[in-house]
Amino acid sequence: MTVVEFLAQAEDLVSPGLSACQGCAAELALRTAMKVIGPKSVVGIPPGCVAGFGAPGWGLKTGMKVPVCMPLLGNSASLMSGIKQAYAAKDPEVRVVAFAGDGATVDAGFQCLSAAAERRENIIYICYDNEGYMNTGFQKSGTTPHGAHMSTTPSGSCSQGNAAFKKDLPLMLAMQDAAYVATLSVSHIPDFVDKLKKACEVTDGLSYLHILSPCPTGWGTTPELSIEYARKAVETLYFPLYEYSRGTFTISKPTLRAAAKAKPVSEFLAGQRRFRHLCEADALALQEHVDRKWGILSRLAG
Amino acid sequence: MRRLPIGRDGMYVIDTGSWRQFRPVVRQADCTRCGICLMYCPVNAVRMSDGEVSFDLTYCKGCGICKIECPKKAIDWVEEGC
Amino acid sequence: MARLDALTGNECAAQAARLCRVDTVVGYPITPQSSVVESIAAMVANGKMSSKFITPESEHSVMSILKGAGMMGERVFTATSGQGLAYMYEPYFSMSTARIPMVMALATREMISPVTVWSGMQDAHSVRDAGWIHLYAADNQEILDSIIQGYLIAEHPDVIIPVHVCYDGFYLSHQTAEVVVPDQEAVDAFLPPCALTQMLDVNDPAMVDSNTPGDLMMEYREDHLASMRRALDVVAEVDAAFAAGFGRSHAGLLETYRVDDAEEIVVTIGAMSGTAKDAVDAARAKGRSVGLIRVRCLRPFPAKALGALLAGRKAVGVVDRSVSFGWSAGIVYQETLAALGLAGIAVPTLSAIGGLGGADIREEHLARVLDLIHDCALAGRSRQDAVWMNHELLSAQRR
Ligand SMILES: Cc1ncc(C[n+]2csc(CCOP(=O)(O)OP(=O)(O)O)c2C)c(N)n1
Numbered sequence: 197m198t199v200v201e202f203l204a205q206a207e208d209l210v211s212p213g214l215s216a217c218q219g220c221a222a223e224l225a226l227r228t229a230m231k232v233i234g235p236k237s238v239v240g241i242p243p244g245c246v247a248g249f250g251a252p253g254w255g256l257k258t259g260m261k262v263p264v265c266m267p268l269l270g271n272s273a274s275l276m277s278g279i280k281q282a283y284a285a286k287d288p289e290v291r292v293v294a295f296a297g298d299g300a301t302v303d304a305g306f307q308c309l310s311a312a313a314e315r316r317e318n319i320i321y322i323c324y325d326n327e328g329y330m331n332t333g334f335q336k337s338g339t340t341p342h343g344a345h346m347s348t349t350p351s352g353s354c355s356q357g358n359a360a361f362k363k364d365l366p367l368m369l370a371m372q373d374a375a376y377v378a379t380l381s382v383s384h385i386p387d388f389v390d391k392l393k394k395a396c397e398v399t400d401g402l403s404y405l406h407i408l409s410p411c412p413t414g415w416g417t418t419p420e421l422s423i424e425y426a427r428k429a430v431e432t433l434y435f436p437l438y439e440y441s442r443g444t445f446t447i448s449k450p451t452l453r454a455a456a457k458a459k460p461v462s463e464f465l466a467g468q469r470r471f472r473h474l475c476e477a478d479a480l481a482l483q484e485h486v487d488r489k490w491g492i493l494s495r496l497a498g
Numbered sequence: 499m500r501r502l503p504i505g506r507d508g509m510y511v512i513d514t515g516s517w518r519q520f521r522p523v524v525r526q527a528d529c530t531r532c533g534i535c536l537m538y539c540p541v542n543a544v545r546m547s548d549g550e551v552s553f554d555l556t557y558c559k560g561c562g563i564c565k566i567e568c569p570k571k572a573i574d575w576v577e578e579g580c
Numbered sequence: 581m582a583r584l585d586a587l588t589g590n591e592c593a594a595q596a597a598r599l600c601r602v603d604t605v606v607g608y609p610i611t612p613q614s615s616v617v618e619s620i621a622a623m624v625a626n627g628k629m630s631s632k633f634i635t636p637e638s639e640h641s642v643m644s645i646l647k648g649a650g651m652m653g654e655r656v657f658t659a660t661s662g663q664g665l666a667y668m669y670e671p672y673f674s675m676s677t678a679r680i681p682m683v684m685a686l687a688t689r690e691m692i693s694p695v696t697v698w699s700g701m702q703d704a705h706s707v708r709d710a711g712w713i714h715l716y717a718a719d720n721q722e723i724l725d726s727i728i729q730g731y732l733i734a735e736h737p738d739v740i741i742p743v744h745v746c747y748d749g750f751y752l753s754h755q756t757a758e759v760v761v762p763d764q765e766a767v768d769a770f771l772p773p774c775a776l777t778q779m780l781d782v783n784d785p786a787m788v789d790s791n792t793p794g795d796l797m798m799e800y801r802e803d804h805l806a807s808m809r810r811a812l813d814v815v816a817e818v819d820a821a822f823a824a825g826f827g828r829s830h831a832g833l834l835e836t837y838r839v840d841d842a843e844e845i846v847v848t849i850g851a852m853s854g855t856a857k858d859a860v861d862a863a864r865a866k867g868r869s870v871g872l873i874r875v876r877c878l879r880p881f882p883a884k885a886l887g888a889l890l891a892g893r894k895a896v897g898v899v900d901r902s903v904s905f906g907w908s909a910g911i912v913y914q915e916t917l918a919a920l921g922l923a924g925i926a927v928p929t930l931s932a933i934g935g936l937g938g939a940d941i942r943e944e945h946l947a948r949v950l951d952l953i954h955d956c957a958l959a960g961r962s963r964q965d966a967v968w969m970n971h972e973l974l975s976a977q978r979r
């Protein structure tokens with residue numbers, strides 16, 4: 197079965213009408229991930245856009261066809277661990293999934309996620325990384341890129357936007373020897389589906405999947421270009437796709453192809469409102485950061 | 499039993515089809531049924547049946563991703579209400 | 581057969597968790613509670629207890645893991661103190677409002693700043709409005725028994741609210757006392773196996789604990805408060821049933837001591853109550869007409885029962901191991917005033933504050949408080965400002 201055939205026949209486990217913005221990649225990521233994970237699963241979605249656009253439901257109505265709950269901003273990995281450990285005794289095949297934004301993952305929820313990986317909790321933790329606290333109004337998070345204009349790091353006469361650089365959580369979890377770590381992009385769905393399948397097969401620890409998730413509303417791009425921006429992020433090595441498992445880093449095919457003729461990061465930045473003010477020096481700093489990170493990763497992958 | 503915060507009152511569904519300003523229309527003659535539009539539609543609104551691609555306009559938000567991603571440029575963009 | 585043992589308060593809490601056959605314990609160290617979770621870890625490691633025992637990185641995670649397990653219908657347990665309770669406040673609140681009926685032991689502790697690890701009740705009293713039932717033990721036996729009672733109360737179909745069993749850090753947590761440890765069969769006969777709702781079930785998918793509009797939120801809160809009100813009866817009934825089964829009562833909601841003919845009343849909470857009874861006896865010996873009421877259940881607050889007990893007295897004093905910032909008073913005092921107000925009772929009152937950050941409450945402190953309550957009765961007026969028990973004693977001695 198091809199990936200398209202699989203996606204065409206797999207049941208969509210998410211409500212057909214949710215209020216994500218037009219072109220929201222997080223909606224695509226959620227629907228696609230759940231098609232792979234399947235109906236024997238329990239999902240936790242902490243505060244953030246996906247919870248806000250109604251995936252966990254509203255009032256007494258549910259937004260998903262599987263059991264779903266809403267953790268707190270900073271406790272998804274712990275709450276889902278408790279659920280998984282209790283379910284393990286009843287039915288070990290039930291997959292317990294956290295689907296959390298970057299703020300809920302790399303900032304508020306980092307401590308407990310790291311601890312769950314250390315305890316080898318057998319949960320699937322998916323972070324959709326839209327590079328900011330979008331649901332609360334596009335504030336800077338730990339994964340916001342350098343220079344980005346966000347509502348708490350606005351550019352102005354005394355500011356060039358975010359002074360910090362994007363925090364790299366997948367690499368940190370790989371260093372913790374989590375059972376399976378992968379980066380995914382909505383622009384490369386066959387790779388995306390393949391990695392989700394691998395995450396589902398893990399039985400002895402935590403799977404961490406980090407998805408770059410373009411946010412047209414927060415990035416200031418038009419909705420129809422969401423996939424294109426994700427693709428550019430891969431092609432410029434801004435967001436390299438790779439896997440880590442049992443001591444081995446493997447660069448994924450789309451990134452291997454991209455590395456052969458990597459495009460400049462400026463191609464990813466172009467047209468995004470959050471980078472409109474970026475001066476040459478900051479664009480260069482961003483490029484250097486990308487180069488440095490890619491250098492680390494390619495050395496790790498041998 | 500006390501009032502637990504459990505919801506079983508059916509599915510929460512929003513009428514996202516009403517958001518559209520433009521709707522996708524596929525030119526079947528140019529469509530190769532590659533399914534790329536289906537793969538990328540964030541709303542899961544693309545259907546492939548009887549070898550034809552169609553759109554579920556009840557939920558399609560009109561984001562335009564399918565139009566941009568179609569490698570054959572076989573999806574037209576038609577203004578709603580026209 | 582029940583056996584007689586010499587146990588610390590913390591060991592009592594651990595033994596109770598074992599006897600209640602809890603499914604999951606999540607542990608994180610903090611003084612003065614640590615030996616509760618250490619004892620449980622040792623029992624699990626040695627096959628004396630069959631619970632899962634999980635060790636996360638913080639109290640925020642402790643309560644979060646417990647919530648996950650609780651949503652799956654498990655019977656769960658932990659213990660904490662002071663800063664740990666403060667750290668877990670966010671999931672702590674969501675545990676009670678998600679209606680997950682667990683029991684937590686709390687070896688009470690003063691709050692930082694400045695830094696302290698010592699006793700006080702500021703931690704527990706500060707969270708009295710977070711939706712949990714609060715029982716306060718006066719001795720080690722009561723810690724053990726209240727935890728067993730706690731599961732029956734929490735899981736009662738009319739209640740479904742978690743229970744907090746609080747006891748004075750160090751004074752009870754670390755002090756060894758003679759305790760009757762009931763045998764497993766007796767506890768099994770008293771406390772049925774856990775039969776809580778599994779909220780998350782792949783065979784019956786539902787949404788749990790999610791985005792909620794205000795009208796529905798009002799319904800949840802109204803139901804929670806109604807359940808709290810019913811818990812007043814359940815706490816008393818469970819203690820009575822416990823007394824019938826085990827031959828010991830812990831006085832249900834309020835313990836009374838020599839109150840029948842008393843003109844003056846001192847209200848206490850926790851371990852100070854034993855010393856306070858000695859002070860009452862001494863005052864009685866001097867011809868003073870004084871009695872004691874110990875608050876065992878702070879949430880739900882037995883306002884009606886307390887009001888009825890306080891009707892017709894000449895003065896009422898309340899001794900607190902906490903402060904109510906913004907009032908010159910302690911917290912149990914505020915609760916008592918509310919009960920008096922509800923009952924329409926006008927009586928001179930006094931708030932005494934002591935035992936903060938491990939400061940002692942000795943019999944002489946309490947004797948002085950009884951003198952001041954007597955002064956209130958004579959003057960027919962309430963004291964406007966709190967009595968700071970250690971200063972008060974010193975200045976009285978100087979005089
Ligand atoms: C403890 C806590 N602090 C703050 C918030 C407010 N809050 C709700 S959603 C959100 C943003 C979450 O950002 P992220 O996880 O990146 O998801 P996104 O909104 O980008 O989808 C914040 C800060 C909260 N819910 N809980």
Ligand code: SF4
Nearest residue numbers: 217220245411412413
């Ligand atoms: S703000 Fe961004 S992440 Fe949030 S729903 Fe809209 S597009 Fe999606």
Ligand code: SF4
Nearest residue numbers: 539558559561562564
């Ligand atoms: S316009 Fe957007 S929502 Fe509609 S079918 Fe195309 S991709 Fe899907």
